[in-house]
């Protein structure tokens with residue numbers, strides 16, 4: 381019983397030598413599996429993959445990484461805290477449900493979560509449109525300028541970096557491009573609504589949104 | 605019109621299309637590689653816009669979310685998704701054939717069903733496909749009994765040394781992707797009989813191992829393999 385623990389359980393490349401797994405093997409294994417301290421995106425990918433296998437604790441880690449982005453995006457669009465909380469809760473349940481289908485080659489976990497959150501917020505607002513008199517002034521603010529809904533803006537360093545970077549990117553746009561993009565994204569308006577708000581032809585607004593996003597993409601150096 | 609459609613990628617990414625246009629554009633996306641690429645790129649831009657709006661949610665929301673997801677069944681992974689996530693870590697071999705992929709889906713589906721049952725170790729021990737593996741080790745005796753159909757394993761042990769203060773034993777299912785944590789246990793007076801749910805996405809174990817780990821376990825083994833068997 382004691383004599384032959386011997387086969388190397390991990391190493392495919394040690395030729396079935398006699399040693400047991402040692403700390404060295406484990407270290408090597410860790411490099412292979414990149415379990416060493418990872419950047420936030422890698423951490424989020426790992427947490428989300430584990431959550432996709434039903435790991436609730438991993439989902440809690442994923443929540444901690446993306447909740448400010450999700451909540452902030454929803455709050456921007458719906459402009460009402462308790463409504464935003466309700467929608468954020470729904471969004472996270474949806475993220476949990478969809479986690480097994482997340483594909484890291486299609487985008488970062490934050491982008492994935494933000495896409496689902498924004499879509500959900502916009503759809504909920506539009507479905508309740510008639511019940512709500514929406515005040516569109518806030519939507520025109522660039523995110524770096526805090527308005528009353530953004531008063532609780534997170535102090536997280538990464539968020540601060542994002543804000544500065546995006547504010548700079550938005551500066552590259554013409555005023556009318558920036559207005560069209562922010563009314564659409566933060567305001568949650570369709571391009572038709574934006575056109576009527578600005579009393580501008582729909583085709584012109586469509587073009588401003590497109591040209592604006594191309595500039596943002598190029599400035600933010602989104603890899604193709 | 606056809607050129608117009610391509611130009612909707614930006615507005616689509618910002619959720620700025622009417623429902624009809626959105627549906628039309630999504631149908632178009634199935635056929636247009638160029639627009640799929642644009643939507644992915646603009647999606648990262650939108651992700652940055654979202655990140656810039658980050659706002660700390662109320663602290664109580666975390667518990668509410670975690671309570672609700674604990675009661676919520678997840679969607680199954682798609683075949684394509686499984687193939688891709690499995691390929692990336694290492695073994696393309698295992699997935700080389702469609703048959704292998706179908707096998708994985710079937711295994712994952714069965715394991716998900718098993719999660720819903722409150723099954724105990726007896727069920728695993730009497731499973732028609734149960735395999736018993738005695739593990740080699742220095743002290744005492746340990747067996748792993750494992751049913752791939754149930755997606756569960758039982759550790760049975762006798763005469764095991766106490767793992768030490770603030771230490772536990774950790775069971776590893778060792779497949780193509782390396783050791784995957786299968787569960788933690790502490791013997792009671794040297795004895796153990798504990799059932800574990802296996803990770804449905806882990807590759808079929810080629811071996812089982814047990815290490816001694818700090819309380820709470822480790823994501824990867826930090827010590828020698830104390831008990832070990834190849835399947």
Ligand SMILES: [Zn+2]
Pocket residue numbers: 609610632636638639640
């Ligand atoms: Zn197209």
